[in-house]
Amino acid sequence: MFISNAYAQAAPAAADASLMGNMTTFLPLVLMFVVMYFLMIRPQQKRAKEQKSMMDALAKGDEVVTAGGILGKVIKVNDTYVTIEVASNTHVVVQKNSITTMLPIGTMKSL
Missing domain, CATH: 2.30.30 (SH3 type barrels.)
Known part of the structure; x- marks a missing residue:
């Protein structure tokens, strides 16, 4: 009476468009991890390696x-x-x- 029926929609015809849509949603996340690696993780590993070599040469x-x-x-x-x-x-x-x-x-x- 007050509630109407809900019908499922048909699947999209082009599967390539949905694949490209999924990749564009994950691209900023992947880009953020790449930037974090080069700005934070890699320099810290380099400093730790230099500190270890200095301690070994003491x-x-x-x-x-x-x-x-x-x-x-x-x-x-x-x-x-x-x-x-x-x-x-x-x-x-x-x-x-x-x-x-x-x-x-x-x-x-x-x-």
Whole structure:
């Protein structure tokens, strides 16, 4: 009485048009992931690779800066820990991954 009958519509004749329509709806999403990869993920992987190679090359006598801002000279290197000398006969043991920067040799003499 108040509700009319609903009939199904016929399928579209051209299947190519619906395929192209689906691709255009996903194109911005795919483009967004590509941009995110090149702007965020790839540079972060590059920095992590450089940090790992710096930690592997760490040796006795190198001058370093820790994440806390402590400058020191490397005295001893273990697998996970590094002992640095921050003043004469003052040694600090830090985790290897807390070393952020290697300084050029002779930097601490000028300080």
